[in-house]
Amino acid sequence: MIIDARSLSLDKIIEADICIVGAGVAGITLAREFINQNVRVCLVESGGMESAPDTQSLCEGKIIGDRYPDLKKGRRRQFGGTSHAWEAPVGYKKFGWRCIPLDEIDFEQRDWLPYSGWPFTKSHLDSFYQRAHQVCQLGPFTYRVEDWEGSAGRRLPLNSDRLMTTMSQYASRNPFTQEYREEIGRTENIMTLLHATVIEIETDEAAHTVTRLRAACIGGKQFWLSAKVFILATGGIENARLLLLSSQRQQAGLGNQHDLVGRYFMERPIVSCGMLIPYSRKLFDRTGLYDVVSVKGVPVMARVRLTDEIMRREQLLNNGAQLFPRPQPRQKASTQALRSLLKSMGRAELSQDILKSLITVIRGGDYIAAAAFWSAIRQLPGLRRGDWSYLPYEKQRFSMFEVIYQIEQAPNPNNRVVLTSDRDFLGQNKAEIHWRLNDIDLRTVERVREIWVEEFAKAKLGDFKLSTSQGKLNFEQPAMYHHMGTTRMHDNPQKGVVDADCRVHGMTNLFIAGSSVFPTSGYANPTLTIIALAIRLAEKIKILMT
Numbered sequence: 001m002i003i004d005a006r007s008l009s010l011d012k013i014i015e016a017d018i019c020i021v022g023a024g025v026a027g028i029t030l031a032r033e034f035i036n037q038n039v040r041v042c043l044v045e046s047g048g049m050e051s052a053p054d055t056q057s058l059c060e061g062k063i064i065g066d067r068y069p070d071l072k073k074g075r076r077r078q079f080g081g082t083s084h085a086w087e088a089p090v091g092y093k094k095f096g097w098r099c100i101p102l103d104e105i106d107f108e109q110r111d112w113l114p115y116s117g118w119p120f121t122k123s124h125l126d127s128f129y130q131r132a133h134q135v136c137q138l139g140p141f142t143y144r145v146e147d148w149e150g151s152a153g154r155r156l157p158l159n160s161d162r163l164m165t166t167m168s169q170y171a172s173r174n175p176f177t178q179e180y181r182e183e184i185g186r187t188e189n190i191m192t193l194l195h196a197t198v199i200e201i202e203t204d205e206a207a208h209t210v211t212r213l214r215a216a217c218i219g220g221k222q223f224w225l226s227a228k229v230f231i232l233a234t235g236g237i238e239n240a241r242l243l244l245l246s247s248q249r250q251q252a253g254l255g256n257q258h259d260l261v262g263r264y265f266m267e268r269p270i271v272s273c274g275m276l277i278p279y280s281r282k283l284f285d286r287t288g289l290y291d292v293v294s295v296k297g298v299p300v301m302a303r304v305r306l307t308d309e310i311m312r313r314e315q316l317l318n319n320g321a322q323l324f325p326r327p328q329p330r331q332k333a334s335t336q337a338l339r340s341l342l343k344s345m346g347r348a349e350l351s352q353d354i355l356k357s358l359i360t361v362i363r364g365g366d367y368i369a370a371a372a373f374w375s376a377i378r379q380l381p382g383l384r385r386g387d388w389s390y391l392p393y394e395k396q397r398f399s400m401f402e403v404i405y406q407i408e409q410a411p412n413p414n415n416r417v418v419l420t421s422d423r424d425f426l427g428q429n430k431a432e433i434h435w436r437l438n439d440i441d442l443r444t445v446e447r448v449r450e451i452w453v454e455e456f457a458k459a460k461l462g463d464f465k466l467s468t469s470q471g472k473l474n475f476e477q478p479a480m481y482h483h484m485g486t487t488r489m490h491d492n493p494q495k496g497v498v499d500a501d502c503r504v505h506g507m508t509n510l511f512i513a514g515s516s517v518f519p520t521s522g523y524a525n526p527t528l529t530i531i532a533l534a535i536r537l538a539e540k541i542k543i544l545m546t
Contacts, residue, residue, distance in 0.1 A: 002185045004048075005196035005217050012223045016042035016191065018541065019213065019227035021198050021242075024081025025527060026513040026534045027233035028180050029135055031190055033538035035183070039545055041190045042225060044215065046197040046234075047077035049181070051084070054218055058197065058424050061237070061431035065415075067478050068267075068435055074481030075235060079194065082481070083176035089292050090299045096172040098301075099138055100524035101129050101532075103318060105308045106408070107520075112315035113440070115264065115411040116520050119491050119500035128532035135531055136171040139298030143167045145289075148300050153289030155302060160455045162310040166320075170292060170299035198225070198234075199428050201246035201254055201510070209508045216426050229541055233513040233534070236265070236483025240417045240516060241431045243487070243497075243504075255487070255497050255504040262417035264485035265435060266409045266521040272474040273321060273403040273449050278462040284398060290323045305523075306448065317444040318523045321405035321452075325398035402467075403452060404476060406523045407445060410438045417486050435479075445473055482526050484515040501540050502533065513537055 008014075018034065020027045023045035031043045047055045055078075061071040076082045083097070090096040102122060109117030130141045140147075145155050145165045155165040184190050193215075199222075200214040213225040232239045240262040244253035255261055278284070289302040305320035415436065419429035453464045467474045490496025493505035498517050504510045513534050515526040522529075 002192045005193045014225050016040040016227045018229045019225050020231045022233035023079045029531050029534040035187050043192045044196050048194045051078045064434045065436040080177045083173045086173040090170040098525050099169045099528045102522040106522035128536045131535050132531040138169050148295045152293040152295050158459050163455050164307050168301045203249050207249035210510045229509050231511045236516040240486035258494050260497050262486050263413045264411040264488050265415040266485040267479040268406050268482045270477040272467040272476045274466040276401040276462050317408040319407040320523050323401045326400050326402045408523045410440045484518040484521045487512050487516040488519045489517045502537050
């Protein structure tokens with residue numbers, strides 16, 4: 001049952017056994033675990049089925065520190081959350097997301113990495129990862145390269161104890177954007193409230209038990225949500241923000257007795273390592289596994305990462321790289337010049353440098369002609385990352401590989417979410433993000449680049465040219481909108497906001513789902529781990545409800 005909260009009467013009290021705040025991937029996964037169970041579930045979503053500007057404005061905030069993308073663009077207040085923004089290729093004109101579990105080393109307490117260590121090992125989470133694969137409609141739970149090598153390609157012959165090839169899988173966004181919405185909508189024991197923004201958590205006088213939530217609609221109407229168990233699943237920024245806003249009983253906010261709520265904010269920077277120029281064009285024919293390809297009916301992509309041994313030996317953070325084919329510099333310049341010309345013609349504003357642009361276009365005419373031909377054949381608007389290896393002649397356009405890699409960011413208590421004095425149109429203090437890269441983050445980036453140069457030279461695969469921008473590291477994206485760590489998990493309440501069961505320390509019935517509970521980030525996309533933890537949390541709640 002799906003209800004528009006704007007149709008509710010003023011100050012109405014909605015009662016349920018379990019209240020889940022946020023209908024993104026974590027909230028949807030949690031709700032589905034209770035389908036047709038003997039419990040009443042209320043799933044609360046700030047937005048509607050579609051994204052709307054007024055609701056999206058609630059995501060606005062301020063950034064203090066290093067360059068960081070616009071907060072409003074990185075989140076979606078609508079049923080399905082940011083799954084609507086996933087655009088990784090998973091097949092012909094089909095889009096989704098990249099699935100990778102965290103590595104074993106990500107769960108370890110590493111001597112060289114302060115604040116590292118989860119309350120459990122990866123092996124404890126493996127059974128939940130397997131169930132997450134079913135939720136995501138993925139292939140078998142294996143990421144070993146030997147399980148996917150074959151006709152699509154084989155791993156690079158690196159012969160290295162410092163670099164290794166592992167796999168990623170890709171999943172469609174459709175289950176979260178459409179299929180599960182329809183499933184939840186026709187489930188009798190789940191009530192979904194749309195256009196309902198939770199603005200405060202109320203507790204008993206001792207601030208040990210949540211009694212109800214106050215929610216508001218655009219236009220000012222407010223109502224109440226009452227339940228036995230409450231779960232926040234609103235993302236790495238909003239989970240912390242809502243705890244900080246709920247200061248009626250505890251001045252610093254709920255769960256914030258030790259000033260930890262909002263701290264340890266982590267992201268996933270993406271860096272252009274450089275260009276690998278193959279000694280032989282045959283390398284383009286041997287690297288199909290590093291494209292998004294279908295193996296045994298599953299979209300997969302090989303990736304290269306540091307081995308655990310080298311990370312321990314040199315005290316480096318985790319990271320993983322992908323290879324993307326690129327044209328020669330003159331060819332790339334020609335495509336950029338052509339785009340600029342076409343854009344100017346569309347506005348009827350031809351620049352004075354039209355002759356120079358035309359010359360640049362002509363110099364790369366061979367590439368433009370080939371790109372136009374294959375784009376027409378493929379009926380695609382242009383080359384995306386992935387889907388480059390399956391047309392053999394198309395590969396003739398390329399002359400090098402760009403190595404782009406993601407890095408783990410070290411947890412740092414000074415990277416944090418706080419509240420500003422600015423308020424949104426519901427009267428709530430907006431979020432302010434304090435975020436900077438750490439010394440170990442930058443040192444890892446530099447050392448990984450050096451290792452790539454050394455290992456590819458040793459393997460005699462090609463020349464590796466490092467990428468810099470005006471002498472600085474070339475960050476393709478400083479952050480990926482993967483907000484982590486702000487309500488971190490730790491058995492000790494002086495070191496974490498939630499315990500190993502994701503229950504807020506000192507609270508009897510308030511739990512948190514999502515990557516805000518991650519103690520460390522890893523470099524893998526966090527979504528598969530978010531889903532695995534949500535399934536695990538649902539099992540804990542089922543026991544609590546019996």
